[in-house]
Amino acid sequence: MIEFFSVLIVDDDPTQVAILSAYFTALKVEHIASACNSAEALSIIDSGQQEFDLIVTDLQMPRMDGLEFIRHLKEVKYCGSLVIISGMKDDMLGHAGRLANMHNLNLLGQIRKPLTKAALDSVFLKKADTPQTRNGTKNPIIVTQEDFARGMANGEIVPYYQPKVDVQDAKVIGAEALARWTTQDGLSIPPDVFIQMAETNDRIEELTYYLFDKALDDLNTFLKIDPNLKVAVNLAPEIVNNLALPDRLNQRIASHGISSHSISFEVTESSILKLEPVTLEVLSRLRLLEFEVAIDDFGTGSSNIQTLRDFPYSELKIDRSFITNALTNSFSRETVYAAVALAREQGMRVVAEGVEDMETWQLIRQLGIEHAQGFLLAKPLTAEHFRQFLKDHSEGLATIAA
Ligand code: C2E
Ligand code: CA
């Protein structure tokens, strides 16, 4: 049974649009819209009149091609599913698919023209039963502002902690706090969904401070087990351009009796692409207060060496799309090498996220990457499970170190 509610078809060929519309009508999709080029599609999305949980796009279109469109989808924080279709050679579909994955878009699949029912079914029917986000949770889920307010008021939204491990000795050095929302009826709402919702509805500040306070409470309990642990907290782009941020964060750690040395902040590469002086001041003040600041999702934006030089980072986190594919894809591997070289030049520490197997662990070890995070080591854990994890692995992760 298909779960899509609202679909946008982007193709300059009216015949293809008609085929796809008929297909989705038969699947009882409630709202079907189409655009004959990417610019029109973006203006439909921008108008905000309709949220789409699926976009099907052609690659070859006049004015703006599908590749550029995919990049714009990332920029407008589209979080529904994506399917790419093309009449070009297979490897072009492969490149476009990799690009969509690098942008962390939720790519359901690629379909080669001519469109046949079997080809469409192979993507939409197979996936429709279990639409996945990157994190394996059900998507799409529509969250209203009222749900969100209730979720916070009821304490349904909490930080989980994904262990960060020293690559040389496999000891746990800290954790990244990752927001999790489980509703009272047991439904898990993926962070991508509610964080974007908070961002677009001007509630991200409220959510950030709410999570920060919870993380500080938890951190006090972690520090009793290991006083050197650091917790990393994500700061959304909307947050880092507020000059009041450093003092507010500093006041909160002081009231919890925690030192800034126990905290690091992660700021995505895309949030600093435009060299705003305010952002530079905010990040510099965080560093002056002796918090660490990491550049997150490195490789997915297009920051150049100058941008890196201009911002006071202490750590570079290579996006997991590159780490996960480093062994199988030479472009990803080269990106990892380049990121490490860049970090060395800037005196920054490197973190590899998305380490899922031993071979990748060996690779990042050979490269001298300092810290790692990923499902090989541990998934994000509740505060209680993380405390247990710390106790169980006080001498390091034996299976990995061996
Ligand atoms: P991120 O900051 O890049 O977080 C890392 C994401 O990678 C997490 O997804 C984590 O569960 C996932 N991950 C870690 N290791 C692996 C692995 O080995 N394989 C795979 N496939 N995935 C792995 P999560 O928790 O769903 O978070 C998604 C994004 O949501 C985060 O990306 C971050 O941008 C945002 N987010 C989560 N919590 C917060 C928060 O408290 N505040 C803000 N502003 N953003 C948050
Ligand atoms: Ca992060």
Ligand code: CA
């Ligand atoms: Ca990341």
